[in-house]
Amino acid sequence: MKKVLSIAGSDCSGGAGIQADLKTFSAHGVYGMSVIVSVVAENTGRVIGIQDISADMIGKQIDAVFEDIEVDAVKVGMLSTPDCMEEAAKAIRTMGCRAVIVKGGHAAGNAVDVLFDGKEICHFDTARIDTKNTHGTGCIFSSAVASQLARGMGIREAVQKAKDYVTMAIEHSLDIGKGCGPTHHFWHLYQYGL
Numbered sequence: 284m285k286k287v288l289s290i291a292g293s294d295c296s297g298g299a300g301i302q303a304d305l306k307t308f309s310a311h312g313v314y315g316m317s318v319i320v321s322v323v324a325e326n327t328g329r330v331i332g333i334q335d336i337s338a339d340m341i342g343k344q345i346d347a348v349f350e351d352i353e354v355d356a357v358k359v360g361m362l363s364t365p366d367c368m369e370e371a372a373k374a375i376r377t378m379g380c381r382a383v384i385v386k387g388g389h390a391a392g393n394a395v396d397v398l399f400d401g402k403e404i405c406h407f408d409t410a411r412i413d414t415k416n417t418h419g420t421g422c423i424f425s426s427a428v429a430s431q432l433a434r435g436m437g438i439r440e441a442v443q444k445a446k447d448y449v450t451m452a453i454e455h456s457l458d459i460g461k462g463c464g465p466t467h468h469f470w471h472l473y474q475y476g477l
């Protein structure tokens with residue numbers, strides 16, 4: 284089984300952050316792991332507080348994973364301190380950034396995402412789903428891309444499949460909480476069984 288790590292914040296309400304990433308990994312049949320960089324007290328309506336985990340402890344979590352397990356893909360989510368952001372920016376540059384996706388979930392009109400793979404621009408265009416329940420869509424989309432890359436897919440196919448997955452999850456989103464509710468990671472599984 285491919286192994287995918289999320290380095291991100293914890294969303295106690297379960298719709299975004301580490302919780303959304305692990306659900307997305309599970310839905311893609313990859314083995315999910317998590318390094319928690321901050322604990323966020325949040326729900327579908329508001330963020331109440333953020334407590335950052337120390338850089339030392341973040342480093343220890345990363346070492347614990349990498350000294351033991353071969354990691355096939357890493358997804359980086361919310362980084363709440365400038366230090367963390369700087370470290371991530373440096374690491375991403377050193378690794379050589381080969382492709383960039385710009386997401387259009389908050390724009391007007393269709394939900395259009397744009398991929399540049401270093402050679403060509405590619406648009407991923409779906410009708411906008413009329414719902415307020417889009418909590419965590421960014422986390423889900425990026426975790427789905429990471430899962431598909433870990434499974435050996437090329438970047439374009441990985442993004443297309445991730446787009447299909449997040450669109451499905453939004454289509455069947457859950458009316459949980461009083462604000463912007465979460466999406467349905469496992470609709471296919473619950474519909475059609477194992």
Ligand SMILES: Nc1ncnc2c1ncn2[C@@H]1O[C@H](COP(=O)(O)OP(=O)(O)OP(=O)(O)O)[C@@H](O)[C@H]1O
Pocket residue numbers: 299386387388389394395396409410411412413414417418419420421422424446449450453
């Ligand atoms: N209402 C919608 N209908 C269809 N697709 C959507 C909708 N909202 C977001 N998406 C899609 O969800 C994915 C995530 O994009 P989005 O722009 O929401 O990311 P984000 O801003 O990082 O998310 P977040 O708000 O969780 O931080 C993209 O593929 C986007 O096109």
Ligand SMILES: Cc1ncc(CO)c(N)n1
Pocket residue numbers: 291292293294299300301323325360361418419420421422
């Ligand atoms: C922990 C966390 N990460 C990311 C997001 C963005 O959806 C969120 N709301 N919470």
